[in-house]
Amino acid sequence: MTMDDVFDVPVDARADAPLRRARINPRQRHDRGLLTDLIAVLSAHPKGLRRWSVMRAMRTRRERAGHDLTLKFEDEIERLFRDFCAAEPPAEGETKPFFRPKETAGEVWAADPARLAAFLNGEDAA
DSSP: OOHHHHHOSOHHHHHHHHHHHHTSOHHHHHHHHHHHHHHHHHHTOTTOEEHHHHHHHHHHHHHHTTOOOOTTHHHHHHHHHHHTBOOSSOOTTOOOOEEOOTTSSSOEEEEOHHHHHHHHHHHHHO
């Protein structure tokens, strides 16, 4: 009996697994953590938060978790928000979870619960 029989996985697939893990960009891992925090912050406030309140909440979350804050911390968060912000008006089938509420004064960021659920389900499937 060979190792292939035991694991029932081709040798080539097992040999490539560490390489695939090594190819994950550290920036993508960092962005995924920031995106998770941004989702948590905006989900906790259904009506949305002003940009500066989002930044303060994100900074507090990251510091409590023991993460270092980069010099471009706010730029990274803003880029993530823009990347995952739905167009106005949102297109049919849009799964970008964030938006800017029209009925508020100032720069307010919010997460749409329905699109957030679709986005998270899509992330889990990928």
